[in-house]
Amino acid sequence: LFPRGSLGRTLRMQSRSHTTPAAVMAWGADVKKRGAQLKSHHHRQFLKLDLDIEANPLESKFSSALLDLMQKEELAAAQHKHELVDALAKKVFAGLVAETKRHCDLQHAANQTKWTSLLEQQVQERRAFFHEAFSAVNTKFDAKQSIKTNGLTLDEAYEREERRLYLDSYGNYAKYELFNLSHAFGLQLSRVDAEWGVYEQQMQNDYEAQRATILGKARNASVADRKTGRQGPWKSKTEQTLLFNTAPVFSPDSGISSRRQSQAVESELANLDKMYAQAQARIAAQKKSAVRWIKRQEARMKIQVAAIASDRDLVHPHLVRASNDFDRFYAQVNAAVDAVRILAAKGSEKTTSAAGGWQPDDGGKGENSSQGTTRELDSSGEAGTIRSLAEEANKMRLGAVAVGQG
Numbered sequence: 001l002f003p004r005g006s007l008g009r010t011l012r013m014q015s016r017s018h019t020t021p022a023a024v025m026a027w028g029a030d031v032k033k034r035g036a037q038l039k040s041h042h043h044r045q046f047l048k049l050d051l052d053i054e055a056n057p058l059e060s061k062f063s064s065a066l067l068d069l070m071q072k073e074e075l076a077a078a079q080h081k082h083e084l085v086d087a088l089a090k091k092v093f094a095g096l097v098a099e100t101k102r103h104c105d106l107q108h109a110a111n112q113t114k115w116t117s118l119l120e121q122q123v124q125e126r127r128a129f130f131h132e133a134f135s136a137v138n139t140k141f142d143a144k145q146s147i148k149t150n151g152l153t154l155d156e157a158y159e160r161e162e163r164r165l166y167l168d169s170y171g172n173y174a175k176y177e178l179f180n181l182s183h184a185f186g187l188q189l190s191r192v193d194a195e196w197g198v199y200e201q202q203m204q205n206d207y208e209a210q211r212a213t214i215l216g217k218a219r220n221a222s223v224a225d226r227k228t229g230r231q232g233p234w235k236s237k238t239e240q241t242l243l244f245n246t247a248p249v250f251s252p253d254s255g256i257s258s259r260r261q262s263q264a265v266e267s268e269l270a271n272l273d274k275m276y277a278q279a280q281a282r283i284a285a286q287k288k289s290a291v292r293w294i295k296r297q298e299a300r301m302k303i304q305v306a307a308i309a310s311d312r313d314l315v316h317p318h319l320v321r322a323s324n325d326f327d328r329f330y331a332q333v334n335a336a337v338d339a340v341r342i343l344a345a346k347g348s349e350k351t352t353s354a355a356g357g358w359q360p361d362d363g364g365k366g367e368n369s370s371q372g373t374t375r376e377l378d379s380s381g382e383a384g385t386i387r388s389l390a391e392e393a394n395k396m397r398l399g400a401v402a403v404g405q406g
Contacts, residue, residue: 021344024137028337031133032330038129039326042122046319049118053111053311060103066095082285089292093299100300104307111311119318126322130329137336147327163323171316174309178302185298189291196287203283207276214268 062070073088130141169176 021340024340025337027136028333031136032333035129035133035326035329035333038125039322042125042322045118045122046315049114053114058103058107058110062099063095066092066099069095077285077289080282080285082281085285085289093292093296096296097299097303100303104303108307108310112314115311115314119315122318122322126325130325133329134332139336141329142332143325143328145328145332147324147331160327167316167320167323170312170319173312174305177305177309181298181301181305185294188294192287192290192294196283196290200280200283203276203279207272210272211269214265214272217265 069088069092073085073092076084076088130143134141
């Protein structure tokens with residue numbers, strides 16, 4: 001991964017003697033560029049596998065037993081056997097949940113094998129690159145070094161925040177997606193209630209209007225009878241006064257017409273009530289069926305979300321570790337380059353590659369050494385020196401950032 005060309009050979013030879021600041025800076029620019037290329041390559045591999053898993057899932061089909069239950073449920077619904085439909089619906093729901101979960105478990109096992117293979121490969125490539133990069137300057141990559149976020153440029157801070165949000169979204173996929181599903185299916189159920197409520201109200205209005213029409217016809221018929229003189233068994237007051245000294249005269253009235261009208265009205269009302277009750281039962285069954293299928297779909301999708309979350313629980317720690325490793329790598333490369341710049345700014349005449357950093361060598365001899373005009377970096381790689389120089393370089397960078405922001 002790290003180039004085995006002239007740059008690597010030059011840095012290795014110069015690490016045994018004296019390495020110029022320009023060579024170290026060229027090394028830093030080169031390894032950071034190649035680090036970015038490796039990081040981009042790993043990200044493309046990640047996206048490719050993710051897309052391949054999504055586009056080529058395992059074949060899924062329901063068992064014959066579950067399909068048979070669904071057919072029985074549909075037949076019972078067509079025959080308006082509501083109690084049987086309810087009993088079959090519970091069995092269908094349980095079967096759907098069990099078979100969906102079984103399929104998702106198989107899919108997760110297959111995905112886990114693919115992800116594990118890719119992640120292990122990327123870890124090995126990343127370690128090999130870091131080792132090769134730092135071996136060119138006779139030092140080692142510190143995988144446990146703390147990551148400092150101060151002194152970042154605006155672009156670096158934006159990229160880091162973007163990456164943090166992505167990792168948060170990826171790691172909390174189940175939390176966010178389950179919330180979205182619950183909200184979406186809740187809206188669907190509310191819509192069913194609203195639409196069926198409007199329809200039921202319209203149906204009730206139609207029923208009451210037809211009932212009023214039937215009763216209105218009967219009332220109009222009664223008024224017409226009164227106008228034609230059908231006033232019951234007694235004559236009017238005028239007729240009775242004309243029949244002086246006579247007994248009350250009865251008008252012949254069999255009552256057959258009024259009874260027939262009453263029976264006709266009652267029959268119409270009974271038929272109307274029966275049709276209304278049947279319509280109510282039919283609408284209630286349709287609404288229950290709609291709600292039932294919405295809840296089945298919700299249960300299946302939540303099981304699928306849980307399976308995807310299991311895959312992400314495996315991948316997420318790897319993404320976090322890879323992100324942190326590259327941050328450490330860039331920080332340590334910058335520290336080495338900044339240390340050389342500090343020495344160059346202070347008038348150093350000679351520098352050599354050191355393990356973990358650049359260590360001044362007073363040599364204990366010579367006039368230049370006592371006056372501080374000549375400083376060398378020991379290539380033996382004594383621990384701790386790079387940290388002090390890196391801290392000094394970081395202070396300089398922070399000062400420059402503060403001035404720029406001012």
